[in-house]
Amino acid sequence: MTxxxxxxxxxxxxPTGARDLGRAVRRSKRAQKQATGHRSATWWWxxxxxxxxxxxxxxxxxxxxxxxxxxxxxxxxxxFVGFDNFAAAFRSPETVQALWNTLLLAVCFxxxxxxxxxxxxxxxxxxxxxxxxxRVLIFLPVVLSPLGVAYVWxxxxxxNGPLNEVLRAVGRDSWAVAWLGDPHTAIWTIVVxxxxxxxxxxxxxxxxGLATVPVExxxxxxxxxxxAWSRFRRIVxxxxxxxxxxxxxxxxxxxxxxxxxxxxxxxxxxxxxxxxLATLVYKETFVNGRFGYxxxxxxxxxxxxxVAAVLQVTLLRQRED
Amino acid sequence: MKSNPLTRRRLLPFAxxxxxxxxxxxxxxxxxxxxxxxxxxxxxxxxxxxxTSAYQDIIDKFNKSNQQGITVxxxxxxxxxxxxxxxxxxxxxxxxxxxxxxxxxxxxxxLGVFAKAGQLVDxxxxxxxxxxxPKSAHDLYYxxxxxTAVPVDIAPISEVINSTAFGSTGIKPASTFAELLxxxxxxxxxxxxxxxxxxxxxxxxxxxxxxxLAASRVYAAQPDWNAKRSAGKxxxxxSSGWKSTLEAFVKMKDSGCFQPGSEGGSxxxxxxxxxxxxxxxxxxxxxxxxxLAQLAPSATISVAALPGVKASDTFLFASPTNxxxxxxxGKHIDAAKALLKFWTEPQNLDAFAKANGNLSLTTxxxxxxxxxxxxxxxxxxxxxERNAPLPxxxxxxxxxxxxxxxxxxxxxxxQTTVSQVLQSMxxxxx
Numbered sequence: 001m002t003x004x005x006x007x008x009x010x011x012x013x014x015p016t017g018a019r020d021l022g023r024a025v026r027r028s029k030r031a032q033k034q035a036t037g038h039r040s041a042t043w044w045w046x047x048x049x050x051x052x053x054x055x056x057x058x059x060x061x062x063x064x065x066x067x068x069x070x071x072x073x074x075x076x077x078x079x080f081v082g083f084d085n086f087a088a089a090f091r092s093p094e095t096v097q098a099l100w101n102t103l104l105l106a107v108c109f110x111x112x113x114x115x116x117x118x119x120x121x122x123x124x125x126x127x128x129x130x131x132x133x134x135r136v137l138i139f140l141p142v143v144l145s146p147l148g149v150a151y152v153w154x155x156x157x158x159x160n161g162p163l164n165e166v167l168r169a170v171g172r173d174s175w176a177v178a179w180l181g182d183p184h185t186a187i188w189t190i191v192v193x194x195x196x197x198x199x200x201x202x203x204x205x206x207x208x209g210l211a212t213v214p215v216e217x218x219x220x221x222x223x224x225x226x227x228a229w230s231r232f233r234r235i236v237x238x239x240x241x242x243x244x245x246x247x248x249x250x251x252x253x254x255x256x257x258x259x260x261x262x263x264x265x266x267x268x269x270x271x272x273x274x275x276x277l278a279t280l281v282y283k284e285t286f287v288n289g290r291f292g293y294x295x296x297x298x299x300x301x302x303x304x305x306x307v308a309a310v311l312q313v314t315l316l317r318q319r320e321d
Numbered sequence: 322m323k324s325n326p327l328t329r330r331r332l333l334p335f336a337x338x339x340x341x342x343x344x345x346x347x348x349x350x351x352x353x354x355x356x357x358x359x360x361x362x363x364x365x366x367x368x369x370x371x372x373t374s375a376y377q378d379i380i381d382k383f384n385k386s387n388q389q390g391i392t393v394x395x396x397x398x399x400x401x402x403x404x405x406x407x408x409x410x411x412x413x414x415x416x417x418x419x420x421x422x423x424x425x426x427x428x429x430x431x432l433g434v435f436a437k438a439g440q441l442v443d444x445x446x447x448x449x450x451x452x453x454x455p456k457s458a459h460d461l462y463y464x465x466x467x468x469t470a471v472p473v474d475i476a477p478i479s480e481v482i483n484s485t486a487f488g489s490t491g492i493k494p495a496s497t498f499a500e501l502l503x504x505x506x507x508x509x510x511x512x513x514x515x516x517x518x519x520x521x522x523x524x525x526x527x528x529x530x531x532x533x534l535a536a537s538r539v540y541a542a543q544p545d546w547n548a549k550r551s552a553g554k555x556x557x558x559x560s561s562g563w564k565s566t567l568e569a570f571v572k573m574k575d576s577g578c579f580q581p582g583s584e585g586g587s588x589x590x591x592x593x594x595x596x597x598x599x600x601x602x603x604x605x606x607x608x609x610x611x612x613l614a615q616l617a618p619s620a621t622i623s624v625a626a627l628p629g630v631k632a633s634d635t636f637l638f639a640s641p642t643n644x645x646x647x648x649x650x651g652k653h654i655d656a657a658k659a660l661l662k663f664w665t666e667p668q669n670l671d672a673f674a675k676a677n678g679n680l681s682l683t684t685x686x687x688x689x690x691x692x693x694x695x696x697x698x699x700x701x702x703x704x705x706e707r708n709a710p711l712p713x714x715x716x717x718x719x720x721x722x723x724x725x726x727x728x729x730x731x732x733x734x735x736q737t738t739v740s741q742v743l744q745s746m747x748x749x750x751x
Contacts (some may be wrong), residue, residue, distance in 0.1 A: 072410045076438030158590050159582025181522055181585025183734050269522055270584050271731030286405040287429050288720045 003165045061302070068295040075286075078292065085296035095297065096276040098268075101187060102256060102304070105194070105276060109255030110248055112195045117247065118240075120231070122200025124203070135207070139200035146197065150264035151194045154180065157265070180266050183273040190274055193261050198254070203249050209243025210236070244317045249309055256305045277301040357388065359390030360653045362418035362660065365407060367430075368397045375676035376421070380690070383663050391656045393419075404430040409442050411648070418651040420659060424461035424470055424644045427716035432646045433461075436469035442647035442654055443467040444661075453665045456642045457683045458710050460548075465706075471661055472641030473670065474679040477607040477638065477698050478533060478711060480627050485620040486598035493623040494602075494697075496632045498569065505578035509602060517573070517581040518591035518600035521733050523585070528726030530604040532713060535566040537629025540709055541636035547715045549738065550750065557743040557750075567739040571732055585731045592616065606642075607695065608678035624698050637701035640711040641682065719747040 068085055072078035076226050089095045120138060124131040141149060155181040164176035179189045213236055221231045259278040262268060268275035268283065274281075277297060286295025330662055334341050367375050380393045398406050407430070410416040426433040435441050444450035445468040453471045454462045462468055483492060490511050495501035501516070508516045520526035539546050539562035546562070547565040549555045573579065580586065580600055594600045596617035614622040629635040645664065647657040663669060667683050674681035675692075683689040684702060691699045701707040713722040728742030 065482075073434065073438075075412060075434060075440065101644035157585075158587075159580075160590065178585030181582060181734070183736055205734065239415050267522065267524070269524065269727065269730050270734045271727055271736040273734075273736070283723070286402075288723060289404075289408070289429070289434060290718075290720070 016042070036076055052059050059165065064295060067292050070295075072291045072293045072295075073274045073289050074291040075289075081292070085293045086284070086300070088293065089296055089300060094275065095277075095280065096274050097272050097302075098277050098280040099304075101274060102242045102258075102276045102278070102301070104187065105191065105258055106252060106255035106308070108191045109194055109198070109258065110251045112191070113198050113202045113251050114248055116195065116199045118206045118244075120199065120203040121206035121210055122236075127205060142148070142195045142200040142204075144197070146260040147264050149197050150193060150261040153189070153196075154265050156190050181270050186266050186270060186274045190258070190262055190265055193265065194255075194258055197261075198251070202251060205247045205250075206243060209247075212240045220223055241316070245313060249313050252312055253305055253309055256308060257301070277304070328378075328567055353467060360393070360654050360656050361392045361394060362651070362653050363394050363396050364419040364421070364660070365396040365398055365403075365417040366421040367400045367403045367547050368702055375673055375678075376674050379664055379669055380660075382669070382691050383660055387659060387663065387721050388658060389656065391653075391659060393660055401448070410440075411435055411592055411650075414650055416440070416648045416650065418653055420646050420648060422470070422644060422646065423642050423714055424458065424479045424710075425471070425714035425716075427719060427722055428715045429529070429719050431714070431719070432470045432644055433464060433470065435646070436464040438465065440649050441469050441731060442651075442657075443469070444471065444647070444658075447658065449662045449665050453670075453686070455641060455682070457705065457708070457727075461641070461710055461714055462644070470646035471665055472682060473645055473664060474641070474674040474677055475641050475685055475702075477624065477637060477639045477695060477702065478529065478603045479607045479624040479698060480517075480533075481605045481607065481610050481613060482597050482602040482618065482623055482625050483595060483600070483620050484623045485617075486601045491596065492588055495628050496635075497628050498630050501628055502572060502576045503637045505573065505576040509577060514594055514599040515578060515603060516601050517578045517580075518560040518595050518603045519579040519583040519586055519733075520542075520588050521579070521586045521730060522592050523587060524723060524726030524730055526588070526604060526726075526728035528713070528722050531570055531725055531729045533627045534569045534710065535563065535639055535712070536627070536636040537634040538562045538569065539568045540638075540712055541629065541634050541707070547712055551717070556607075557746040558740060560743070563743055563746075564739060567729070567732060567742055570729060571739065574733055579733075585728070588638065597618070607680075607698070610694065611678040623697065624695060626701055635701070635707070637698060637708045638711045639680065639685070639698075639702055639708040640714065642711060642714065643677070643679070672729045717750060721746055724749040 006161075067078070069080055069082060070078040071081050071084075075175070081167070124135050155161055158164075159178045159181070161174075163179070167173070167176040177185060179185050217235050218231050221235055226234070257278050258276060262274055262276055262279050263282070266274040268279045278301060281294050281297045281301065284290045284297060331381040341688075356396060364376065364380065366374065369375070374397065377395050380395050384392055404422075407416060407420055407422070420432070420435075422430045422432040422435075424433060425431055426437070432441065445463075445466060450468055450471050454468065455472070458472065462470060462472070480494070487493065490508060490513055491505060492504050495504055505516045507516070512649075517530075517531060539560065542562065543549070546555065550557070580591070580594065583723065591600060591603060592613070594601055594614075596613065598617075598620060602625070604627075610622050610624055614620075626635050626637045645661055647654060647661065651657060664673070665682075667687070670683055671681045671689075680692070680695060680702065681689065684691055684720075688703070691702055695702065713725075717723060725742070728737060728745055731737030731741065
């Protein structure tokens, strides 16, 4: 039986029902029309913001990336050089070192801020009486200027700074080194500073995530004899996975573009030991006046951030599924 | 100013409302646009740290004395963003009427870069301007036949020494390099920290130390070494003088010439120890001596030339590094020229150099008396065979000096070798 004959049969057998159905179809069509109208109206209202976002953010970045294919010095005319800047970047040991440092800093940043942030969030989630004060104290560095914080730490890490003075005072003279000038320690001092400043942020994200974990579930598991570790692994962690995706994606993006602290603490030195792609972009573009080359490096950094963030979110979501 | 027409078209929709808004806000008060009426022009310099700008002194004098109704306004831009700001302003067509910078193309704030882009006024037709350029600095200030800027003083690049500390240690500034190395071991033995303070964390300071060593090893014998390098006749890696320069730096490191932890040193950490007399000398422009003297009022702070291998090799960089140029797109070029003409009058050059802590151009141009503070440098300053401008100013880009400074950091930490540093400098030369 075709749909048309089914309709005729229905119509003849139940005249009232058919009328109702007709009204319902007409209502549905009207509603559909209204919804379409609402949607187009919504787009019109959003258009200025969308145009501005595209014009200011994406068009600017897109137009800037054109310079990656030129030899522009930041002044006057330029010529297109194809992929020469990219080839030069990957041939340069300085860029390769910066790429490695960028990845190292980002990985350390993601792992340490998330592990410590989650640990602190768990510790300060419910039972501790002084948890509100402690949360504020741990979150406080997040609101401080990264440059200001870096300069304070720079003072602490100076060859004759407080850290070395303390080490000497407790008889550990051999441990007192030029933390920021020693190629073996410089990058780790930066890790310490950036992790210290950002733990509070991940802690807050995880506290928000922990608030969504039902207390009853944990209590039931505890009544059933599950240990604290089992409850964390089997109940809390699975329910926190969306929060972990967000926190790790945010920290990865932040970690890949660390700039202020490196510039203030070491300036990328000694001998490029702490140079990152972000600081190299600054140096080549604004110090050495190589805008074309600097744009190429910026493009590489942007692609790196996009690829890493998409990969990470995809992998974590797959695990979640 | 040249600009990409495509960029202009793209910017037009943004530029029109912006200009209209600025006009409505009454932001166009910097002059009448006429050359014969009262005008206000702007001079941009880097921020002077913790002291009254010597530039402001001359500007005040000019503002009071000129009869043409010209008012000059000083715009101080933070040092770390100066070159970036000026470059952006030039590209946008909103640069100040007069800009401060270094001559040549080898530093971040080089005026030669703007001259090459046709953005500076050619001063070669102005006799007051051409007369101000020392013969040794001709190539720095001329772009072809065009004079791109005028120098305003001479900055000797020397050791700045704590004479009081030298006296209490019982040594005198060395006259040969071998003697200097011996002193490096003697200073810690006598209770001092080190003969030299090095801000090893700053590649600009390590680069300056290397340049001072290169003075007697490269440029004393071959003042035209840069020209030969430009012509491709020599290279850094193939130069025995440059090799000897960096090897000398390694010898200094190995002899304990620098303070412990010098690889992490910065001006903020070195300066107080220098003022206390524990560090006896630092690599710095001589002009900084007067500022350091304020930090150590009980000590005598003076200057000395870094010794060559032999005393007769010792060579000094005395550099007309501070220069002023006129924006070719400025509305009041005549007013800007009047300011520079006033500035280059001998009495004003003397006053400016004194306020800026440097040497007056009249010493080099007219053989005027060398001030007492630079008495130890007189044999070099008065002999054209024994001084020259800083060589890196003539290098083709800022990356070469950066490669030198960064490379010397690597020598200090043992991360690189002399030949690798020289090769990286050749690569940066392009």
